[in-house]
Amino acid sequence: MLQEILNDVGIAVFAASGALLGVRKDFDLWGIVTVGALTGVGGGILRDVVLGITPPTSIQNWPPIVIAAVTSLVVFFFHPTFALLRRSVLIFDAVGMGVFATSGAAIAVDQGVSAFAATLVGLLTAVGGGILRDVMANEIPLLLQPADLYAVPALLGAAVVAVGGIHTSAPIWVWLVTGTIVATGLRIAGLAFGWRLPTAPRPRARRQS
Amino acid sequence: MLQEILNDVGIAVFAASGALLGVRKDFDLWGIVTVGALTGVGGGILRDVVLGITPPTSIQNWPPIVIAAVTSLVVFFFHPTFALLRRSVLIFDAVGMGVFATSGAAIAVDQGVSAFAATLVGLLTAVGGGILRDVMANEIPLLLQPADLYAVPALLGAAVVAVGGIHTSAPIWVWLVTGTIVATGLRIAGLAFGWRLPTAPRPRARRQS
Amino acid sequence: MLQEILNDVGIAVFAASGALLGVRKDFDLWGIVTVGALTGVGGGILRDVVLGITPPTSIQNWPPIVIAAVTSLVVFFFHPTFALLRRSVLIFDAVGMGVFATSGAAIAVDQGVSAFAATLVGLLTAVGGGILRDVMANEIPLLLQPADLYAVPALLGAAVVAVGGIHTSAPIWVWLVTGTIVATGLRIAGLAFGWRLPTAPRPRARRQS
Numbered sequence: 001m002l003q004e005i006l007n008d009v010g011i012a013v014f015a016a017s018g019a020l021l022g023v024r025k026d027f028d029l030w031g032i033v034t035v036g037a038l039t040g041v042g043g044g045i046l047r048d049v050v051l052g053i054t055p056p057t058s059i060q061n062w063p064p065i066v067i068a069a070v071t072s073l074v075v076f077f078f079h080p081t082f083a084l085l086r087r088s089v090l091i092f093d094a095v096g097m098g099v100f101a102t103s104g105a106a107i108a109v110d111q112g113v114s115a116f117a118a119t120l121v122g123l124l125t126a127v128g129g130g131i132l133r134d135v136m137a138n139e140i141p142l143l144l145q146p147a148d149l150y151a152v153p154a155l156l157g158a159a160v161v162a163v164g165g166i167h168t169s170a171p172i173w174v175w176l177v178t179g180t181i182v183a184t185g186l187r188i189a190g191l192a193f194g195w196r197l198p199t200a201p202r203p204r205a206r207r208q209s
Numbered sequence: 210m211l212q213e214i215l216n217d218v219g220i221a222v223f224a225a226s227g228a229l230l231g232v233r234k235d236f237d238l239w240g241i242v243t244v245g246a247l248t249g250v251g252g253g254i255l256r257d258v259v260l261g262i263t264p265p266t267s268i269q270n271w272p273p274i275v276i277a278a279v280t281s282l283v284v285f286f287f288h289p290t291f292a293l294l295r296r297s298v299l300i301f302d303a304v305g306m307g308v309f310a311t312s313g314a315a316i317a318v319d320q321g322v323s324a325f326a327a328t329l330v331g332l333l334t335a336v337g338g339g340i341l342r343d344v345m346a347n348e349i350p351l352l353l354q355p356a357d358l359y360a361v362p363a364l365l366g367a368a369v370v371a372v373g374g375i376h377t378s379a380p381i382w383v384w385l386v387t388g389t390i391v392a393t394g395l396r397i398a399g400l401a402f403g404w405r406l407p408t409a410p411r412p413r414a415r416r417q418s
Numbered sequence: 419m420l421q422e423i424l425n426d427v428g429i430a431v432f433a434a435s436g437a438l439l440g441v442r443k444d445f446d447l448w449g450i451v452t453v454g455a456l457t458g459v460g461g462g463i464l465r466d467v468v469l470g471i472t473p474p475t476s477i478q479n480w481p482p483i484v485i486a487a488v489t490s491l492v493v494f495f496f497h498p499t500f501a502l503l504r505r506s507v508l509i510f511d512a513v514g515m516g517v518f519a520t521s522g523a524a525i526a527v528d529q530g531v532s533a534f535a536a537t538l539v540g541l542l543t544a545v546g547g548g549i550l551r552d553v554m555a556n557e558i559p560l561l562l563q564p565a566d567l568y569a570v571p572a573l574l575g576a577a578v579v580a581v582g583g584i585h586t587s588a589p590i591w592v593w594l595v596t597g598t599i600v601a602t603g604l605r606i607a608g609l610a611f612g613w614r615l616p617t618a619p620r621p622r623a624r625r626q627s
Contacts, residue, residue, distance in 0.1 A: 022353065022409075029406040030360050031353030045259075050463075052472030054261030055317070055326045062325045076409050108473070116480045117473045131554075136340075138349045140556045144440065144449030151448055197447040200440075200494050231562065231618075238615040239569055240562030254468075263470030264526070264535045271534045285618050345549075347558045 003176065007103060008067055010096025013089060015040030015068035018133040019075035020082055025137050029076060035136055036072025037065050043128035047104050047121055051111050090191060098184030101126035101154040102176050105161035109172070115162040122158025126183075127151055146199055149190035157183025212385065216312060217276055219305025222298060224249030224277035227342040228284035229291055234346050238285060244345055245281025246274050252337035256313050256330055260320050299400060307393030310335035310363040311385050314370035318381070324371040331367025335392075336360055355408055358399035366392025421594065425521060426485055428514025431507060433458030433486035436551040437493035438500055443555050447494060453554055454490025455483050461546035465522050465539055469529045508609060516602030519544035519572040520594050523579035527590070533580040540576025544601075545569055564617055567608035575601025 018039025022032035041058040048056035058064045075082055082089070104125025108118035127143055127150070134141040143151055157179040164175035189195070227248025231241035250267040257265035267273045284291055291298065313334025317327035336352055336359070343350040352360055366388040373384035398404070436457025440450035459476035466474035476482045493500055500507065522543025526536035545561050545568070552559040561569055575597040582593035607613070 025349065025353075026355070026408055027353045028355040028408050031355075032409060034353060034360070049258060049467060050473055050477070052261065052470065055259055055320075055322045055330070059259070059326045059329045060323050062323075065325075065329070079409055111473075113473045114478050114480075116483075117477045120477045120483075121473070135344060135553060136350060136353065138347065138556065140443065141554060144443075144445045144452060144554065146444070146446040146449075151452070199444055199446050200450060200497055234558065234562075235564070235617055236562045237564040237617050240564075241618060243562060243569070258467060261470065264468055264529075264531045264539070268468070268535045268538045269532050271532075274534075274538070288618055344553060345559060345562065347556065 003099065003103065006095060006099040006180075008063070009092060010099050011040040011064050011067050012071040013092040013096045014043075014100075014129045015071040016075050016082060016089065017093065017130070019072035020079060021133060021137050021139075022072075023075065023079045032076050033069050033072045035133055036075065037068040038136060039129045039133040040068030040071070041065055041129065042132035043100055043104070043125040043130075046128040046132075047107065047125040050121060050124065051108060051113070053107075053111070091188065094184045094187040094191070095180075097126045097150070097154055097187060098157055098180040098182075101158040101183050102161045102179040105158040105179070106165060106172055106176060109162060109165040115159075115166045118162035118166065119155065119159045122161060123151065123155045126154035126158070146196060149187060149195050149197070152197075153183045153186035153190065156186065212308065212312065215304060215308040215389075217272070218301060219308050220249040220273050220276050221280040222301040222305045223252075223309075223338045224280040225284050225291060225298065226302065226339070228281035229288060230342060230346050230348075231281075232284065232288045241285050242278050242281045244342055245284065246277040247345060248338045248342040249277030249280070250274055250338065251341035252309055252313070252334045252339075255337040255341075256316065256334040259330060259333065260317060260322070262316075262320070300397065303393045303396040303400070304389075306335045306359070306363055306396060307366055307389040307391075310366040310392050311370045311388040314367040314388070315374060315381055315385055318371060318374040324368075324375045327371035327375065328364065328368045331370060332360065332364045335363035335367070355405060358396060358404050358406070361406075362392045362395035362399065365395065421517065421521065424513060424517040424598075426481070427510060428517050429458040429482050429485050430489040431510040431514045432461075432518075432547045433489040434493050434500060434507065435511065435548070437490035438497060439551060439555050439557075440490075441493065441497045450494050451487050451490045453551055454493065455486040456554065457547040457551040458486030458489070459483055459547065460550035461518055461522070461543040461548075464546040464550075465525065465543040468539060468542065469526060469531070471525075471529070509606065512602045512605040512609070513598075515544045515568070515572055515605060516575055516598040516600075519576040519601050520579045520597040523576040523597070524583060524590055524594060527580060527583040533577075533584045536580035536584065537573065537577045540579060541569065541573045544572035544576070564614060567605060567613050567615070570615075571601045571604035571608065574604060 015036040019032050019036035022035040041064045044058040045056040101122045105118045105122030108121035131141045160179035160182055161175045165172050224245040228241050228245035231244040250273045253267040254265040310331045314327045314331030317330035340350045369388035369391055370384045374381050433454040437450050437454035440453040459482045462476040463474040519540045523536045523540030526539035549559045578597035578600055579593045583590050
């Protein structure tokens, strides 16, 4: 129940980030709602396609896309307000990321995949929407660029659920809670302390075809 | 039978739009045929992947890709002529879009998905090829940018088939015909009257990471 | 066994090409490893999604991604050396391409698809990682641009396995060996002799929406 609510919060926050990028890129109403919806539910759709769950639950049931579309509409009309809320949005986004990573891993565990695969599926669930958002907007995914930790916390949170859910007999909710705290906590700590990963040592290399 | 023909017309017109973009981007023969083929059958492939129909029918049988590839070859050699035919091509494209949206929704209904999902799958079938085309050419999808109505007619046409096919006992062809007329007619009306969706109200927002 | 080793060589070489592009684009450590891993195993993942093999074998088992990630780490630290090895890397890349094309086609044959589909799946396996790499890096896929033959050799090698494996009674390894020699040999010959495909005849066309 709490997980349901947090999941919906995650969809809304992700959708808002997509819709805001659409506004910045001068998309029209349809474009903004499309990018918002895809950012909100894209991670879950990729998760289901990789796991062979067809049709993806995010399109089979209407609530996820409706939540994402309504959020995008609100952003369409009130986007200057959202831009001011940047700091709060980052916290909600960290919660959404943690919930997506752990719920994605748990769904993969349910499908009987390996712990290795479940960890990667959790990661994909958390970051897939953002990647689709940036590719659709013709930008390099934020995820790949030097910035505050994002994918590493998602990977660790997903790993907690995957390993705990497959290799221990403790109930899955224990690992869901632990994994979400790990992922969201690490993300917020990274923001607070400015943790970053290094870029490659110079000199520069040329492109390999 | 008529639907088969209209579907092949749609594949050819979509492929031509992809091949023309490839010509404009200075791709070589392979690149032009690849983008053309992907634009022609990409929507159907995404539809099948999302519905769990593997391998996708567009690659299991040769006609769709051969139609798309031959069209791309014709564009390769005679592209200035196609550029002159812009107005006629828009009409054929509207027909192809309508047929793709409704046939995609009907195939989804056959697979037993919800009316909500069938509508989205119809939309994906109609717009997926164009999105792949623009992403491969490193451009922002036309679909997201301010322009004449395209996705909304596809969505409505698909919804007619999805809702009619699942919630009424009328034969599916009734809804296929109705939906195609709705989608294609609305698209052509939008072109004729210059209907557009609004962009977001100013002032501009900054990107939310 | 030999095929296993060549396949791992292919994963490593593809991963190196992705990691080098990540270095050139100033991605951070995570971004470089992500693009490297995706380039190394992306073709296999797309192959499995299209064939309905879920979860994709490249994520269900750890070796492919670990090989790709470790290679990317090595590139991260020693990328100037890799840039100097460009010529040798092209040879290994040709071997990897040939092995991916033929093994992809053989796996598709195993799944009972048509020879037409198996050929396309082999092609997708060989070029999918590179396309994902370029799309993630926000560049036009190298595959589409005027350059030395790459996709055509992959297509022909895959066709040898697809047609031979489905329409003859000879053991599949005969076709795997023949197809790999065809694909890799043609690629290297194309590099040696500078074979290229033409671009479209002028004058230029405008974009068709």
